[in-house]
Amino acid sequence: MSFVSHLEGAIDGVRLPADTLQTTHEDRPILVRYDLAAARSAVTKDALADRPHDMWRLRELLPVRPDAEIVSLGETATPLIPCPRLGEALGVPNLLIKDESRLPTGSFKARGMAMAVTMAKALGVRRVAVPTAGNAGGALAAYAARAGLECFVFMPEDTPAVNRAEAALFGARAFLVNGLITDCGAVVRQGAERFGWFDMSTLKEPYRIEGKKTMGLELAEQLGWRLPDAIFYPTGGGTGLIGMWKAFKELAGIGWLDGATGETPVPPSMARGETPIPSVKMFSCQSTGCAPIARAFEAGERFAEPWENAATVASGLRVPRAVGDFLILDAVRESGGAALAAEEARLGEWMRLATATEGVSLCPEAAACVGALRSAADAGRVGRDETVVIFNTGAVQKYTEAIGAPLPRLDRERVDWSAIEKTIGTGQPAPMQ
Numbered sequence: 001m002s003f004v005s006h007l008e009g010a011i012d013g014v015r016l017p018a019d020t021l022q023t024t025h026e027d028r029p030i031l032v033r034y035d036l037a038a039a040r041s042a043v044t045k046d047a048l049a050d051r052p053h054d055m056w057r058l059r060e061l062l063p064v065r066p067d068a069e070i071v072s073l074g075e076t077a078t079p080l081i082p083c084p085r086l087g088e089a090l091g092v093p094n095l096l097i098k099d100e101s102r103l104p105t106g107s108f109k110a111r112g113m114a115m116a117v118t119m120a121k122a123l124g125v126r127r128v129a130v131p132t133a134g135n136a137g138g139a140l141a142a143y144a145a146r147a148g149l150e151c152f153v154f155m156p157e158d159t160p161a162v163n164r165a166e167a168a169l170f171g172a173r174a175f176l177v178n179g180l181i182t183d184c185g186a187v188v189r190q191g192a193e194r195f196g197w198f199d200m201s202t203l204k205e206p207y208r209i210e211g212k213k214t215m216g217l218e219l220a221e222q223l224g225w226r227l228p229d230a231i232f233y234p235t236g237g238g239t240g241l242i243g244m245w246k247a248f249k250e251l252a253g254i255g256w257l258d259g260a261t262g263e264t265p266v267p268p269s270m271a272r273g274e275t276p277i278p279s280v281k282m283f284s285c286q287s288t289g290c291a292p293i294a295r296a297f298e299a300g301e302r303f304a305e306p307w308e309n310a311a312t313v314a315s316g317l318r319v320p321r322a323v324g325d326f327l328i329l330d331a332v333r334e335s336g337g338a339a340l341a342a343e344e345a346r347l348g349e350w351m352r353l354a355t356a357t358e359g360v361s362l363c364p365e366a367a368a369c370v371g372a373l374r375s376a377a378d379a380g381r382v383g384r385d386e387t388v389v390i391f392n393t394g395a396v397q398k399y400t401e402a403i404g405a406p407l408p409r410l411d412r413e414r415v416d417w418s419a420i421e422k423t424i425g426t427g428q429p430a431p432m433q
């Protein structure tokens with residue numbers, strides 16, 4: 001058995017049965033709940049030493065039953081890279097980047113889709129579909145291929161070229177829709193009734209979030225079972241941020257976030273039946289081109305109004321309306337963080353600052369985190385001595401439209417050495433004002 005106790009409607013806490021196919025409840029997300037006391041007595045931190053370093057590592061806090069086939073492409077633990085020079089430029093020298101670009105299909109979407117496809121297959125699904133603004137389509141196509149499921153992908157016409165190509169390349173039936181991701185979502189919804197495919201949209205089934213939760217489990221372990229002071233996370237649909245906050249609560253719930261090794265005593269909160277609040281500020285980062293969550297945060301609202309005319313090169317952030325808006329905003333507020341919008345026009349500059357200063361393959365979505373961190377540091381929301389983690393959710397190589405740079409040409413017969421000489425000593429990125 002797994003340690004799943006039940007599923008829960010996130011909007012009203014209603015209990016729903018696990019082990020049957022679930023979608024949403026009251027058009028809002030469904031969350032997986034665990035018997036944390038049982039999970040706690042089934043595993044120790046030391047027992048993890050013998051397990052592979054991948055997303056399936058802490059299986060006591062995952063929904064997969066031990067007899068289920070895991071659909072995997074090798075979801076390796078991703079590195080946590082110290083970035084002191086970029087950190088210094090932003091005013092927080094203790095900066096780390098968790099580099100999710102290493103995962104299958106080049107983005108953290110792999111974690112969510114590996115888990116959702118594993119669960120869907122175990123529950124008898126044969127055909128899956130997803131709307132996507134970027135990386136979700138390729139990730140689902142790859143895992144569906146791996147699982148032998150039929151896959152349908154619907155994306156806006158202006159989806160980045162690599163994302164358009166990869167969905168088809170991995171065997172999905174892929175279609176372009178003249179609209180936004182919300183319009184693609186409507187096609188998937190209607191098709192679910194017509195063709196009986198299972199809707200894998202963000203937060204329209206309970207398990208993608210459990211896959212993304214593993215980012216939080218992994219980060220805590222990499223930091224010696226402590227949390228950083230602040231996390232900057234690029235937010236579109238919000239599964240990553242909601243998933244991590246859930247991971248931290250579950251780890252705190254089993255008493256694992258004290259930095260100690262070995263046996264952990266029963267946490268006092270568990271004895272009292274309370275959920276402890278993990279101590280890490282969660283920052284939800286968007287672009288001024290599409291910032292419904294940041295706007296709702298500013299306005300003090302729990303639900304976010306849809307964003308009109310959403311436009312950003314950070315395709316993963318182009319989500320005008322998130323079904324899990326209240327879960328994102330609750331997590332941000334409960335943690336003492338904030339939802340911030342970084343200037344769309346400066347995403348390219350921040351992306352290049354990070355890639356050229358530290359060599360990390362930083363995607364435009366994560367560039368919004370760099371901008372948001374800069375303004376949070378300026379506003380005193382994070383202190384100079386604090387440890388900050390930015391999540392790099394995807395590989396910059398997938399964004400050919402956003403990274404195109406015209407290169408000077410050389411004639412092989414008569415090399416213009418002065419043109420080369422002029423560039424010597426100019427390789428450092430411009431300091432930020």
Ligand SMILES: *Cc1c(COP(=O)(O)O)cnc(C)c1O
Pocket residue numbers: 107109134135136202234235236237238239240241316317363365366393394
């Ligand atoms: C999908 C995506 C996001 C947004 O993810 P959510 O967790 O759904 O908010 C951020 N960055 C990249 C690269 C993405 O593909």
